Each structure stands twice: as C-alpha cells, then as structure tokens.
Amino acid sequence: MKKNYSIKIPLKNNPYEVLIGENIINNSKKKIFSKIKSAKKIFIITDKKIKKFHYKKILNIIPKNFIIKSLIINPGEKMKKINTINIFLTFILKNKISRNDAIFALGGGVIGDISGFLASITLRGIKLIHFPTTLLAQVDSSIGGKTGVNSEYGKNLIGTFYQPNLVVCDTLFLKTLPKRELISGYAEVIKYGIIYDKKFFYWLNKNVNKLLNNSSTEISKSIKRSVEIKRDFILKDEKDLINKRAMLNFGHTFGHALEKYTNYSNNLLHGEAISIGMCMASNLSNILGFLSLNNYIKIKNIFLNFGLPTNLSYLKKIKIKKKQIVKNMVYDKKNLNGKINFVLCKDIGKVFIYNKIKKEFIEKSIS
Ligand SMILES: NC(=O)c1ccc[n+]([C@@H]2O[C@H](COP(=O)([O-])OP(=O)(O)OC[C@H]3O[C@@H](n4cnc5c(N)ncnc54)[C@H](O)[C@@H]3O)[C@@H](O)[C@H]2O)c1
Structure with missing residues (x-):
C-alpha cells in the first residue's frame, strides 16, 4: 500500500490540513465533506485542459445532495486577471451563493490563485478547498494563503491572504501533466x-x-x-x-x-x-x-x-x-x-x- 501523508498547518486563526498521496481524493471523501458540512452549492473552478483529464474524478466524489456549478476558463497565466474575477463574481452571485457554500479549485497555480482570491472577496469569505493538479501547485501555490491576479504593472499585484479549509494533493493528477510542467514544478521543490x-x-x-x-x-x-x-x-x-x-x-x-x-x-x-x-x-x-x-x-x-x-x-x-x-x-x-x-x-x-x-x-x- 502506498503511503499517504497528512500535514497540519496549525495557523492560530485558520488551521488546516494538507493531504498527500496517490488516489487520496477517493480515500479522503469523509474529511473533504466534513469541511463543508453546511454547504448546499459547490462551485468548481478549473480550466478546459484539466477538465478533460480530471473533472469527472471530482464529480464522482461529490454526494448527490449538492448543487454543482462549474466555471471553466482557458488555460494559462493570461487568464489570471481582474476581468476573470469580475466574470466569476457575477456568475456566483447570480447563482445565489451563500457564505456556507464552497469553491473547489481544481488546477494549477493559476486556478488556485484565482479561486482563492474569489473565495476571499465573495461575501467576505466563503469555503475553499484546493485540489492542486500541478506539482508547483501541490508544493507551493495551494499552501500559505496567498491569492491574487496580475496587473499590467506586474505579477500578483492584486490579491489577499486567505487560507483554504483543506488542500488535497493527489499524485495521480500529476500523471497527465506535460513533462515540461512537471520539471518546472521541481524548481520550487529544489528551492x-x-x-x-x-x-x-x-x-x-x-x-x-x-x-x-x-x-x-x-x-x-x-x-x-x-x-x-x-x-x-x-x-x-x-x-x-x-x-x-x-x-x-x-x-x-x-x-x-x-x-x-x-x-x-x-x-x-x-x-x-x-x-x-x-x-x-x-x-x-x-x-x-x-x-x-x-x-x-x-x-x-x-x-x-x-x-x-x-x-x-x-x-x-x-x-x-x-x-x-x-x-x-x-x-x-x-x-x-x-x-x-x-x-x-x-x-x-x-x-x-x-x-x-x-x-x-x-x-x-x-x-
Ligand atoms: N499563491 C502562491 O503562493 C503561489 C506560489 C507559486 C506560484 N504561484 C502562481 O502559480 C502560477 C503557476 O502555476 P502552475 O505552474 O501550476 O501553472 P498553471 O496553473 O498555468 O498550469 C500549467 C498548465 O498545466 C495544465 N495542467 C494543470 N494540471 C494539469 C494536469 N494534471 N494534467 C495536464 N495538464 C495540467 C494547465 O491547464 C496549464 O496549461 C503562477 O501564476 C504563479 O504566480 C502562486
């Protein structure tokens, strides 16, 4: 049996756990849904490429009683801009999101940063669970609560600090990652x-x-x-x-x-x-x-x-x-x-x- 890990991030006001392992999303269903007990709606944010490979895996773990809405963007850093946040905000407010509802961020650092920012400013903060799908996102961007988007003046200049409720790093996600992206993630690991x-x-x-x-x-x-x-x-x-x-x-x-x-x-x-x-x-x-x-x-x-x-x-x-x-x-x-x-x-x-x-x-x- 492959080893799974659970790392606690014991921040005083926002403690949370990072789960790591192969097929951990299926082995941690109970924990995942215990974090969003009062939620009725789940907004899944992902991009078109990731959707093709992993969207169903997330859908399959969500119990039938939840209403699921999806927000899907084109892949790439260029989408990490305030305009994307505006479009998403309009969508989730139109869909009557409540403070107990949750965002599931399924993707790399771009999706994670956008989702975290959106979660932090919607109704002054809603639930957020990260399902990072790149190595870089699993070792870095999904942890620590930095969220944000880029501005014409530079990277990540617009943003907030907002800790997630849980981070689920399933190493199976990495199997579909292009080699160049995997190697790129190792830069942060070596760091x-x-x-x-x-x-x-x-x-x-x-x-x-x-x-x-x-x-x-x-x-x-x-x-x-x-x-x-x-x-x-x-x-x-x-x-x-x-x-x-x-x-x-x-x-x-x-x-x-x-x-x-x-x-x-x-x-x-x-x-x-x-x-x-x-x-x-x-x-x-x-x-x-x-x-x-x-x-x-x-x-x-x-x-x-x-x-x-x-x-x-x-x-x-x-x-x-x-x-x-x-x-x-x-x-x-x-x-x-x-x-x-x-x-x-x-x-x-x-x-x-x-x-x-x-x-x-x-x-x-x-x-
Ligand atoms: N918040 C933080 O603390 C923090 C830290 C480091 C980096 N970042 C940010 O993270 C971003 C970079 O993240 P990234 O390197 O994950 O890039 P990314 O989110 O752009 O993803 C890289 C590419 O891989 C694709 N992809 C993602 N998962 C896949 C999978 N499992 N299989 C196949 N394709 C997949 C995506 O569609 C995309 O095309 C930057 O915007 C950077 O500023 C944030």
Whole structure:
C-alpha cells in the first residue's frame, strides 16, 4: 500500500490540513465533506485542459445532495486577471451563493490563485478547498494563503491572504501533466532544499530519475517535505510582514522580472523563470562574496540535472535588455521604497535578505 501523508498547518486563526498521496481524493471523501458540512452549492473552478483529464474524478466524489456549478476558463497565466474575477463574481452571485457554500479549485497555480482570491472577496469569505493538479501547485501555490491576479504593472499585484479549509494533493493528477510542467514544478521543490534543508537538497539530487519518472513513493515524499518546509516559514510570518516568509522568494525577484519581460508567455514557465532566477541570485551571492563558487556550481548543477534552464540562453528567440530586467525588478511587490530586496544564499540550506546592492552587481549577475 502506498503511503499517504497528512500535514497540519496549525495557523492560530485558520488551521488546516494538507493531504498527500496517490488516489487520496477517493480515500479522503469523509474529511473533504466534513469541511463543508453546511454547504448546499459547490462551485468548481478549473480550466478546459484539466477538465478533460480530471473533472469527472471530482464529480464522482461529490454526494448527490449538492448543487454543482462549474466555471471553466482557458488555460494559462493570461487568464489570471481582474476581468476573470469580475466574470466569476457575477456568475456566483447570480447563482445565489451563500457564505456556507464552497469553491473547489481544481488546477494549477493559476486556478488556485484565482479561486482563492474569489473565495476571499465573495461575501467576505466563503469555503475553499484546493485540489492542486500541478506539482508547483501541490508544493507551493495551494499552501500559505496567498491569492491574487496580475496587473499590467506586474505579477500578483492584486490579491489577499486567505487560507483554504483543506488542500488535497493527489499524485495521480500529476500523471497527465506535460513533462515540461512537471520539471518546472521541481524548481520550487529544489528551492526548499536551497533555502532550508541541505539534506533534502542532496536527497533530491540523488533521486532525480525516480522523481522525473513519476515514481509515486518519491514524489509523495518530495511533496511532503516541501509542504513541511513551506509550513515552517508560514507559521513564522503568515502575512509576510517580518522578512521570514520572504525567504520563500529566493530567485523570485529575478524570476518575476523575467516573466514580465517575456509577457507571461509560454516561452517561459513560472518554474523555469525562477530556476534561472535562483541561479542569478546564487551568482549574485557569489559575486558579493557570500556564497562559495563550489556551492554556486552545485546549485546550478541540480537545476541542470532536473532539465531546468539556468541562464538566459534558454530565451534564444528573445532580445535581452539587462537594464529593462532590472527596471522590472523595482516593480516587484516585494520591494519597499524603490529598494530591491534580494534573498541571497550563503550556504546550501541558508539564505538571508539583503538590499544594499549596487545596480552594476545586479546587472553582472544577469547572464
Ligand atoms: N499563491 C502562491 O503562493 C503561489 C506560489 C507559486 C506560484 N504561484 C502562481 O502559480 C502560477 C503557476 O502555476 P502552475 O505552474 O501550476 O501553472 P498553471 O496553473 O498555468 O498550469 C500549467 C498548465 O498545466 C495544465 N495542467 C494543470 N494540471 C494539469 C494536469 N494534471 N494534467 C495536464 N495538464 C495540467 C494547465 O491547464 C496549464 O496549461 C503562477 O501564476 C504563479 O504566480 C502562486
């Protein structure tokens, strides 16, 4: 029998659990519906691609007494915008949603972020259960309560903090995930090793083949450890106020700037952007004398081993203007008073925040 995990996120006001395992949606029906006891309606939010593969699995677990409504969008980051929220809000209010009703978010980070935002602003908060279907969503975006959409000024600039009632990570969902998306998700998994857990970093490096070949045991283990690490940061700083949770943004200042530069297109997935971003942040850490060359190379190599991009040569077709990338960084929401906050690395498993960096060094680290 394959091992299942339950990770508790014991936030004072909004404690919840993350369930992980193969076929866990069918094995956890009781728990899922115990979270929405008074609900009459369930609004399932998903995209057309995911609907084809997994929508029926969700329908099959919902007891007959619920009224089910579906909101289905085109896949892709471009849908993560305020206009989508407007359309969804109109739909659910028209369908007389009540405060006890629930949203089931079935999808990757895009669906999760949209659903979380919608759940948080509808009637000042309705029930929310995440069924993340990408690796990135299982290890990262479905946990921690950051919700939101993009603006023309940058990524995730409109949003709320809103914790779900439950997260159900079924590893069977990942079987239909395109390889490129799976690999992209490993960027966030590797990040957890770099920022917090050296042992996990080496374990990942040792198990690359099993992980990329979707071995259920190793995948579940890697999701479990990732969720535990994210939990530890969230518990210290739920609302990202005291620079503890910010460590999770290692590589993201560069990564978000690159995503903006490539117009959030399919040329660069989120995981790919932050993979390059983490290599740039490690390069910067090395240039500034915080990280040894040996560790910088180890970091680069783990991304290469997973088949992730490590520099801008990945964007062959796009003309790169370093100055524009630096400009994009200033718009990143993590930056205060125009100063760019960087998460730098001093050892594998150890990162810190630093913002006294001259622009020339930042430009030098972009390669
Ligand atoms: N809220 C947070 O804390 C947080 C953290 C990290 C990332 N994010 C956000 O997450 C988003 C990226 O999420 P993502 O990488 O999951 O991308 P995504 O949601 O765009 O999904 C990627 C693609 O995979 C398809 N897909 C999803 N599940 C599938 C499956 N099981 N089988 C086949 N195809 C499937 C989708 O249709 C889509 O085309 C970004 O918007 C990012 O900003 C949020």
